[in-house]
Amino acid sequence: MEFSLLGIVFVILEFLRPLLPALTAIAALEAVLLAWLLVGRRRARVRPALGGAVTAGGLAAVAIALWLPAWTQASLADLRSAVDFLALGAAAAGGGATVALLLYPPLQILLREPDPAHDDR
Amino acid sequence: MFGKHTHDAGRRHFLVSSTLAAAAAAGGPALLGGPAARAVETSARIVIVGAGAAGLGIAARLSRTLAGAEIVIVDPRETHIYQPGLTLVATGFWDGDHVRDRNARYIPQGVTWLRDAVAAFDPAASRLETVSGETLRYDFLVVAPGLQLDFELIEGVSTERIGRDGIGCVYASPEHAQRTWAAAQPLLDNGGVGLFTRPPGDIKCAGAPLKITMLLDDALRRAGNRGRAELHYLPPGESLFSQPQIDRFLQDYFPQSRDIQIEPHHPLTAIDPGRRQAIFTTPDGPRTLDYDFIHVVPPMSAPTPVSASELAWAGGPYRGWLEVDRHTLRHPRFPNVFGAGDVVGTPIGKTAASVKAQSPVVAANLVAAIQEREPPAAWNGYTSCPLITEGGQAMLVEFDFEMEMTPSFPFIDPFQPQWLPWFLKHRMLHAAYNAMLRGRV
Numbered sequence: 001m002e003f004s005l006l007g008i009v010f011v012i013l014e015f016l017r018p019l020l021p022a023l024t025a026i027a028a029l030e031a032v033l034l035a036w037l038l039v040g041r042r043r044a045r046v047r048p049a050l051g052g053a054v055t056a057g058g059l060a061a062v063a064i065a066l067w068l069p070a071w072t073q074a075s076l077a078d079l080r081s082a083v084d085f086l087a088l089g090a091a092a093a094g095g096g097a098t099v100a101l102l103l104y105p106p107l108q109i110l111l112r113e114p115d116p117a118h119d120d121r
Numbered sequence: 122m123f124g125k126h127t128h129d130a131g132r133r134h135f136l137v138s139s140t141l142a143a144a145a146a147a148g149g150p151a152l153l154g155g156p157a158a159r160a161v162e163t164s165a166r167i168v169i170v171g172a173g174a175a176g177l178g179i180a181a182r183l184s185r186t187l188a189g190a191e192i193v194i195v196d197p198r199e200t201h202i203y204q205p206g207l208t209l210v211a212t213g214f215w216d217g218d219h220v221r222d223r224n225a226r227y228i229p230q231g232v233t234w235l236r237d238a239v240a241a242f243d244p245a246a247s248r249l250e251t252v253s254g255e256t257l258r259y260d261f262l263v264v265a266p267g268l269q270l271d272f273e274l275i276e277g278v279s280t281e282r283i284g285r286d287g288i289g290c291v292y293a294s295p296e297h298a299q300r301t302w303a304a305a306q307p308l309l310d311n312g313g314v315g316l317f318t319r320p321p322g323d324i325k326c327a328g329a330p331l332k333i334t335m336l337l338d339d340a341l342r343r344a345g346n347r348g349r350a351e352l353h354y355l356p357p358g359e360s361l362f363s364q365p366q367i368d369r370f371l372q373d374y375f376p377q378s379r380d381i382q383i384e385p386h387h388p389l390t391a392i393d394p395g396r397r398q399a400i401f402t403t404p405d406g407p408r409t410l411d412y413d414f415i416h417v418v419p420p421m422s423a424p425t426p427v428s429a430s431e432l433a434w435a436g437g438p439y440r441g442w443l444e445v446d447r448h449t450l451r452h453p454r455f456p457n458v459f460g461a462g463d464v465v466g467t468p469i470g471k472t473a474a475s476v477k478a479q480s481p482v483v484a485a486n487l488v489a490a491i492q493e494r495e496p497p498a499a500w501n502g503y504t505s506c507p508l509i510t511e512g513g514q515a516m517l518v519e520f521d522f523e524m525e526m527t528p529s530f531p532f533i534d535p536f537q538p539q540w541l542p543w544f545l546k547h548r549m550l551h552a553a554y555n556a557m558l559r560g561r562v
Binding site: 004074078079 | 513540549
């Protein structure tokens with residue numbers, strides 16, 4: 001049975017349906033933070049913000065990998081094939097990357113410095 | 122619906138889906154509910170009998186495709202049951218509320234919902250009578266009422282008995298599935314004899330009796346009482362599963378890996394609940410077996426208004442079920458009638474996965490019929506069974522009319538119990554089902 005790409009998107013949207021208002025609010029907040037970063041007269045500190053986001057994303061990925069089987073009323077012992085571990089790894093990597101992407105804008109805002117070119121003092 | 126007990130997704134995909142899902146988040150609500158372009162103008166009156174998985178999915182597709190059509194769904198049921206989840210309710214994984222939904226959430230905009238049941242079909246006159254006495258005329262009819270459970274064909278068994286005297290049944294309703302889990306507790310706590318039956322004839326979700334057997338075996342092992350229990354699987358014939366490779370797998374797996382004894386040619390004919398005895402009609406005559414827990418699967422048939430009408434197969438292996446061309450799902454004698462779901466008389470396919478494959482075929486062929494074109498779509502018999510072997514493990518089995526395996530995800534070995542199919546069953550298939558109800562997959 002073929003699942004078209006759009007069909008898979010609809011399945012995931014149905015899965016997320018109860019969370020869509022919250023997810024939409026988070027996406028809007030992230031957009032505002034990104035816009036603030038882009039127009040703000042502050043010097044970006046890419047490396048520390050990126051490092052923080054990647055570290056948090058990595059921790060989130062580990063947490064997801066440990067938690068996901070239990071979320072299905074199973075345990076890590078139930079993973080028995082390479083496909084199982086690859087699927088769990090992909091889910092954890094995807095979740096971790098999402099957490100990192102979401103955290104980068106606020107971390108950038110928290111860690112940024114005044115841009116000397118726009119310093120009025 | 123007719124007064125009796127009627128009811129009725131590799132890694133690349135996942136990663137792509139995750140990315141697209143994130144990208145679509147902002148536009149999600151519009152995607153989920155927004156109208157699509159309507160391509161076909163018509164004044165046709167279309168009556169859809171049944172607001173189950175097939176009826177709702179087809180209604181959604183037709184309502185998006187047709188402009189000007191009058192579409193009526195006939196079904197008295199307010200509650201929509203996610204039936205593929207009943208095995209998880211009956212084995213303690215899910216609560217009954219997990220599978221209850223409301224039909225109102227899925228009736229498409231612009232579609233009329235008549236809360237009534239069909240009493241009789243008159244296909245020669247393109248009309249039907251409802252239980253409340255209303256006559257409905259139609260230009261096109263979609264018959265998708267599900268099937269009925271014939272508990273009365275097993276002496277001593279009724280829905281009221283489910284959950285009492287060690288009797289369980291996963292098929293009747295979420296309440297009965299919950300009672301089944303309660304009825305199994307003494308066996309799980311103390312051990313004893315567990316009997317798992319299957320009736321002759323076509324049944325919906327034919328994998329459910331196997332899943333219940335394996336999940337209760339697993340529950341006994343987790344409780345530390347498997348050594349005190351004796352489990353028997355009693356099919357009416359030789360086979361355990363219609364797909365030959367899976368059948369051979371199970372014929373070895375049950376006795377060798379699970380210590381479940383297979384007793385072929387044992388159709389259940391009666392139960393004496395007081396004595397906890399089950400009577401089977403075997404080739405060697407009646408056989409009585411004592412039990413501590415018995416999982417009863419009633420014979421199943423098309424709803425009486427269908428089986429008693431000219432719409433039904435008059436003979437052959439599918440006698441009484443809705444007659445349709447197995448590929449186009451169009452009635453061969455009444456070309457303005459189509460069918461989908463459990464009611465159709467086809468070799469395989471009484472599963473929600475079959476409905477997922479059937480619904481777009483029926484919608485496309487009905488639209489073609491409106492346009493006086495030949496049916497463009499064909500169902501290949503696709504069906505699927507996430508065969509749960511234990512908590513946390515399942516086999517994703519998919520096949521077609523030719524009994525050929527048709528894996529959606531070729532990297533998932535259908536002969537190996539794995540966690541990934543369990544994950545799909547436990548967390549994703551309900552969403553796929555709901556997307557199907559909205560005509561989106």
